[in-house]
Amino acid sequence: xxxxxxxxxxxxxxxxxxxxxxxxxxxxxxxxxxxxxxxxxxxxxxxxxxxxxxxxxxxxxxxxxxxxxxxxxxxxxxxxx
Numbered sequence: 001x002x003x004x005x006x007x008x009x010x011x012x013x014x015x016x017x018x019x020x021x022x023x024x025x026x027x028x029x030x031x032x033x034x035x036x037x038x039x040x041x042x043x044x045x046x047x048x049x050x051x052x053x054x055x056x057x058x059x060x061x062x063x064x065x066x067x068x069x070x071x072x073x074x075x076x077x078x079x080x081x
Contacts, residue, residue, distance in 0.1 A: 002030035009072035021060040037076040
């Protein structure tokens with residue numbers, strides 16, 4: 001199992017900041033997510049995986065009471081769980 005860590009921008013009360021969201025996934029899914037966001041996977045599956053990752057970040061921020069800044073994902077790191 002791996003942790004996938006997304007780093008991106010948020011906005012709250014007009015102030016922009018940086019945030020992270022982490023999700024635990026199996027190894028193959030972790031590497032697929034990293035490939036999808038690194039530009040190495042230009043397939044339809046890669047596109048949908050990117051969209052799901054963006055949706056995950058968006059959801060995390062809205063649950064925290066902040067807004068996700070569109071197209072602001074800066075990095076997607078994979079670490080051992």
